Amino acid sequence: MTTLHPVRSAPPPGTDDGLLDGDPPSGARPVPPGGELLAAVLAATPEEEQPVTHVHHLPVRPSRTTDWPAWTDPALRDRLAARGVGAPWQHQVAAAQLAREGRHVVVATGTASGKSLAYQLPALTTLAEDPRACVLYLAPTKALARDQLASVAALADPSVRPAAYDGDTPAEERDWVRRHSRWIVTNPDMLHRGILPAHQRWSSTLRRVAYVVIDECHAYRGVFGSHVGHVLRRLRRICRRYGADPVFVLASATVADPAAAATRLVGTEVVAVTDDGSPRPGATFALWEPPLTERTGEHGAPLRRSAAADAAGLLADLVERGARTLAFVRSRRSAESVAEQARRILADRGRADLVRRVDSYRGGYLPEERRELERALSAGDLLGVATTNALELGIDIAGLDAVVLAGYPGTLASLWQQAGRAGRAQRESLVVFVARDDPLDHYLAHHPRAVFGRPIEATVTDPANPYVLGPQLCCAAAELPLTPDDLADFGGPVAEAQLEELVAAGQLRRRPTGWYWAGRGRPDVDIRGSGDEPVAIIEAGTGRLLGTVDGGAAHATVHEGALYVHRGDTFVVDEYDVEDACAVVHPESPDWTTVARDVTDLAIVSIEQTRPLGAVTAHTGVVDVTNQVVAYQRRRLGTGEVLAEFPLVLPPRQLRTRAVWLTLDSRAVQRAEVDDAALPGSLHAAEHAAIGILPLLATCDRWDLGGLSTAVHPDTGTAAIFVYDGHPGGAGFAERGYAALRRWLQATRATVASCECETGCPSCVQSPKCGNGNDPLDKAGAVRVLDVVLDELAARDHADPDTDDTDDRTVGTGDGAPAAAEPDLVF
Numbered sequence: 001m002t003t004l005h006p007v008r009s010a011p012p013p014g015t016d017d018g019l020l021d022g023d024p025p026s027g028a029r030p031v032p033p034g035g036e037l038l039a040a041v042l043a044a045t046p047e048e049e050q051p052v053t054h055v056h057h058l059p060v061r062p063s064r065t066t067d068w069p070a071w072t073d074p075a076l077r078d079r080l081a082a083r084g085v086g087a088p089w090q091h092q093v094a095a096a097q098l099a100r101e102g103r104h105v106v107v108a109t110g111t112a113s114g115k116s117l118a119y120q121l122p123a124l125t126t127l128a129e130d131p132r133a134c135v136l137y138l139a140p141t142k143a144l145a146r147d148q149l150a151s152v153a154a155l156a157d158p159s160v161r162p163a164a165y166d167g168d169t170p171a172e173e174r175d176w177v178r179r180h181s182r183w184i185v186t187n188p189d190m191l192h193r194g195i196l197p198a199h200q201r202w203s204s205t206l207r208r209v210a211y212v213v214i215d216e217c218h219a220y221r222g223v224f225g226s227h228v229g230h231v232l233r234r235l236r237r238i239c240r241r242y243g244a245d246p247v248f249v250l251a252s253a254t255v256a257d258p259a260a261a262a263t264r265l266v267g268t269e270v271v272a273v274t275d276d277g278s279p280r281p282g283a284t285f286a287l288w289e290p291p292l293t294e295r296t297g298e299h300g301a302p303l304r305r306s307a308a309a310d311a312a313g314l315l316a317d318l319v320e321r322g323a324r325t326l327a328f329v330r331s332r333r334s335a336e337s338v339a340e341q342a343r344r345i346l347a348d349r350g351r352a353d354l355v356r357r358v359d360s361y362r363g364g365y366l367p368e369e370r371r372e373l374e375r376a377l378s379a380g381d382l383l384g385v386a387t388t389n390a391l392e393l394g395i396d397i398a399g400l401d402a403v404v405l406a407g408y409p410g411t412l413a414s415l416w417q418q419a420g421r422a423g424r425a426q427r428e429s430l431v432v433f434v435a436r437d438d439p440l441d442h443y444l445a446h447h448p449r450a451v452f453g454r455p456i457e458a459t460v461t462d463p464a465n466p467y468v469l470g471p472q473l474c475c476a477a478a479e480l481p482l483t484p485d486d487l488a489d490f491g492g493p494v495a496e497a498q499l500e501e502l503v504a505a506g507q508l509r510r511r512p513t514g515w516y517w518a519g520r521g522r523p524d525v526d527i528r529g530s531g532d533e534p535v536a537i538i539e540a541g542t543g544r545l546l547g548t549v550d551g552g553a554a555h556a557t558v559h560e561g562a563l564y565v566h567r568g569d570t571f572v573v574d575e576y577d578v579e580d581a582c583a584v585v586h587p588e589s590p591d592w593t594t595v596a597r598d599v600t601d602l603a604i605v606s607i608e609q610t611r612p613l614g615a616v617t618a619h620t621g622v623v624d625v626t627n628q629v630v631a632y633q634r635r636r637l638g639t640g641e642v643l644a645e646f647p648l649v650l651p652p653r654q655l656r657t658r659a660v661w662l663t664l665d666s667r668a669v670q671r672a673e674v675d676d677a678a679l680p681g682s683l684h685a686a687e688h689a690a691i692g693i694l695p696l697l698a699t700c701d702r703w704d705l706g707g708l709s710t711a712v713h714p715d716t717g718t719a720a721i722f723v724y725d726g727h728p729g730g731a732g733f734a735e736r737g738y739a740a741l742r743r744w745l746q747a748t749r750a751t752v753a754s755c756e757c758e759t760g761c762p763s764c765v766q767s768p769k770c771g772n773g774n775d776p777l778d779k780a781g782a783v784r785v786l787d788v789v790l791d792e793l794a795a796r797d798h799a800d801p802d803t804d805d806t807d808d809r810t811v812g813t814g815d816g817a818p819a820a821a822e823p824d825l826v827f
């Protein structure tokens with residue numbers, strides 16, 4: 001393997017500053033504050049590299065407390081005081097008061113801002129006042145659910161008997177939970193499969209539900225989020241039927257427009273509390289981009305040093321200075337390799353004493369393991385841990401000296417969640433975001449306002465998606481016949497049209513009293529799947545079922561020869577049987593990964609919205625995408641270097657979904673000064689970069705999106721760039737791109753224009769999942785095409801300032817430095 005971090009194999013000059021050299025690694029001398037830690041790390045970096053693109057200082061923010069509301073249960077207040085909560089923070093009382101008054105509320109404040117107390121205060125007070133009342137608490141992960149259970153158990157009156165009701169609850173306990181618990185910790189899956197279909201059995205609980213708590217509600221997004229939205233509508237309907245009208249309290253780390261996102265999720269008006277009154281420790285926050293290297297990837301594109309390699313170097317440097325550091329990486333395998341590389345660097349520097357104090361977090365997600373890690377880190381036994389985002393939620397590690405983020409974790413909420421692990425009250429900490437070789441990471445490294453400004457990513461759901469709505473209406477009808485009065489909650493006319501289709505398909509029956517489920521048994525709806533039949537992954541030799549992959553993604557991920565990662569372990573696919581929907585794999589850890597190659601065709605089915613901009617027109621609508629995986633490449637881990645390509649024979653797949661697209665007539669093409677030869681590559685490059693950037697505005701991953709560009713599309717007769725949702729029926733991402741078109745394309749243009757490569761690289765216009773092997777791509781042409789589109793958008797917005805997309809204060813145009821005044825942040 002190549003030496004991934006050559007510059008740091010020698011002792012850094014920074015260790016001569018006498019800070020900790022030769023000292024016991026922790027305890028004896030204080031760890032320097034974040035700014036000094038950064039300076040020391042940078043002193044060890046070759047001058048020509050200059051990886052730091054921006055340094056942001058987050059000042060200490062003092063807390064703002066207020067009085068307990070008069071209605072607070074005195075016993076609860078005493079228990080809180082005993083746990084060190086002397087007075088509530090202002091946002092906690094603001095949210096609690098709204099909930100107490102019966103308003104649905106979302107608390108959208110920062111990490112560790114005490115969001116739990118905002119719902120515990122009204123909910124536990126009501127439980128104390130009314131011995132029959134109960135609470136349903138929903139969490140997106142079982143680990144978080146178990147943690148919350150412990151926290152409520154410590155605060156609640158013993159009569160509350162908090163208990164979990166999820167897939168891990170033994171059958172013999174389930175009855176007990178239903179009968180006795182007044183704080184039931186569960187998840188949307190259990191609500192969907194276990195509680196709502198058996199609502200008669202649950203009726204005595206459901207008629208007493210006073211509050212429904214939806215923690216970490218930003219986790220409910222895309223198709224899954226749209227399903228959860230309907231599960232919550234079903235819950236409200238059933239509760240109403242039993243005479244209950246629970247108050248919904250949602251909690252989330254900050255996302256754009258939390259009130260609108262929460263309202264869409266719950267299906268009724270939700271107000272937001274966002275003014276964070278909790279204290280924030282200070283931090284130095286550096287944006288870091290690894291330099292381009294001599295190595296080349298597809299079409300000779302220069303490759304950057306990997307984020308994991310730089311993260312390992314930083315981890316070693318920081319540990320050497322005694323700083324307790326967490327490095328967040330993207331996969332479990334990467335966690336192990338980053339910890340290993342950091343240990344090697346320390347060993348090379350003769351710091352054998354520190355080697356054993358660096359580890360990776362690779363265990364399951366058991367509470368005991370997390371507690372042990374917390375203990376070892378806070379006791380200083382461990383100084384450096386490389387971890388996946390498994391440690392992001394539901395763990396009480398705070399007060400670290402430094403956090404390194406190797407790559408953008410996908411959402412700003414996650415970024416702040418991870419960054420928030422650093423910081424102590426008295427001293428500022430260090431956070432380093434290390435960009436990966438990818439357009440979004442590159443953009444963030446060069447546009448601090450996108451990180452430190454107002455949040456711009458929105459939690460996108462689309463409850464009107466017919467592939468979600470149809471099955472959900474079936475579930476609702478199977479629970480209780482649907483009546484015309486119910487329809488408003490499920491989308492009104494859209495739901496009515498869907499019901500007609502379901503009746504025509506024989507799934508529902510229309511009777512004078514409503515719509516009835518006509519199928520056998522219960523509707524079988526997987527709220528986490530795409531609707532395609534899942535593909536079973538079977539281990540050769542043992543016959544063990546390792547898991548399943550979504551049918552929609554299977555051709556690209558478990559084709560013969562594919563590298564398949566399951567819970568951090570790697571396997572290679574021996575055989576993929578499309579008919580039987582199963583793939584046989586064997587364990588193997590090669591030093592390569594695989595990427596599928598495909599060809600795509602797209603036909604426009606219907607246009608829903610059109611924005612004529614002159615020579616350019618923007619649209620959204622429904623499209624049919626035909627996709628066929630035709631080959632795959634092996635790429636070297638870490639560098640992305642293409643090692644080999646193999647053909648595949650797989651049937652095409654059809655996807656009806658939603659898209660956003662731009663058409664450019666000949667005037668636009670002329671103005672962009674791209675000739676016939678350059679046009680396909682210019683459009684293709686713009687499409688790739690746009691796909692790379694959309695997750696900045698919509699909480700999705702670039703793998704949730706697809707794209708197609710062409711010099712002449714048969715349905716439009718013009719040059720066109722399409723970006724579509726990679727899920728049947730759409731997930732709302734393309735619509736979000738349409739709504740934020742200008743900001744999206746400004747950021748796209750800035751990413752391409754500011755990348756220092758000459759003709760395109762993975763940080764700007766190359767895509768890791770391009771079906772055409774990133775050919776053709778014309779970086780310069782892409783910038784000119786985007787300029788023409790942006791000119792037209794600017795002219796249009798000037799003429800019609802009411803469009804929803806005129807606010808570009810947060811995302812700069814990319815060429816200039818960020819504005820001097822950056823708004824205060826939730827941290």
Ligand SMILES: Nc1ncnc2c1ncn2[C@@H]1O[C@H](COP(=O)(O)OP(=O)(O)OP(=O)(O)O)[C@@H](O)[C@H]1O
Nearest residue numbers: 084085086087088089110111112113114115116117
């Ligand atoms: N008013 C308060 N005064 C002092 N400490 C508080 C107060 N409210 C909450 N805390 C403490 O702050 C810590 C974080 O609280 P909590 O876990 O509820 O935050 P959170 O916002 O839910 O965090 P996360 O973002 O990780 O979900 C806990 O240790 C809690 O006891």
